[in-house]
Structure formats: structure tokens, C-alpha cells
Amino acid sequence: NAGVTQTPKFRVLKTGQSMTLLCAQDMNHEYMYWYRQDPGMGLRLIHYSVGEGTTAKGEVPDGYNVSRLKKQNFLLGLESAAPSQTSVYFCASSYGTEGRYEQYFGPGTRLTVT
């Protein structure tokens, strides 16, 4: 039981390049989330999904796209990376049902855009 895994762990991009971050969970959770964490700031929600095939915008969605084609996977895409997207990205998942709202987080992906 691996929980929530993220691929890759580290990545360096040049401005304008694209990439996809992969999140996978093996807990059969309905809800999945992508956050970014910047120095001096808390985690900010980028996008989330309440089930397979669904996505919704969070607090800071600009410059990112997501897809949830399979229940266990949630992909975060950067179409044209900018230095402002240098951050640590965390994926999380939860049951999303009464009394089971806590989120389980992956280990994070450190992204640097030069």
C-alpha cells in the first residue's frame, strides 16, 4: 500500500517548456487535489477533482491544467512554464465523505523554472 505517490520528485525546466506531473493513489479515494507551496505561504489549492472525469479550479489555477481520466490518477500540466511557477507541488487525496475529509499527501515535487 503505497498511499499517494508523485512523479517526478525533482524537475528543472526552462521558461516556455511544458511538463506533466503525475499523482497516483491506491486508497480508492474519490477526491484528489493539487497544491503548491511557496516560501512564507501556506499550501494553495490549484485544481481538484471530486471523481473520475471531473475537475474544478481552486484558488490559483492560472497556467495549469489537470485531468482525471482514471480514478487513481490525477495529472497536473504546465503548458508553458514561467519562473513564477517555481514551487513545491503536492498532490493529495481523500474519501471526501462524512467524517472522512482528511487528506493524504504525497511527498511533493520540487520544480524549478529558469
Added chain:
Amino acid sequence: DQQVKQNSPSLSVQEGRISILNCDYTNSMFDYFLWYKKYPAEGPTFLISISSIKDKNEDGRFTVFLNKSAKHLSLHIVPSQPGDSAVYFCAASPDRGGNQFYFGTGTSLTVIP
């Protein structure tokens, strides 16, 4: 605009004593609150939660108190242990924890042996 605030970036406590971490929020629609603990180079891990219908929730050494009128919650750790040294985040949700969560900036707790 930060809707969830943790005004103390850091806190040091002697082992065995009580640690009190504070969190304030501005959105009166928040009705579900959680605390997470984070070690360096790891993702946050869930500690304890509380819904707005309660004012206290306890789990072992961890107790969360909620004061809705003051829009304030606190996490008490008793007794504090060196392994509790980590960054603690509070988070709040306006929809019973299902969708959007708003996190504070974190408080770094150091428990001195």
C-alpha cells in the same frame, strides 16, 4: 488575501511541557478545520480535525479547540516530545471538508529535549 492565518512563524517548547499553536480565520463560512504536521522533504500528514458544531476534539496528546465567535482555533500538544518538532499547518473548509481547503502559513515547532 490570506483567509487562514498563523501569526507565529515559530515556537520553542521544553520537552514535557504544553505546546499551543494558534490559528485565526476570517471567513465565517468555514465549517470544518484540520491540523497537519509536516517534516522536511515530506508531505503534510493529518493530525486532528474539528467541525463547527463542536468546540473541542481530543485525540491522545492532541486537542483542538474551536472558538467560532472569535474565529480562532488552537492545537494543544501535551506533553510535547522531541518527535513533535515539525511545521504545523491549520486548514479550513467552507463546505464540510469536501472540496476547497485553505491553509495557514504554518508554525515551526521545536521541542527542546
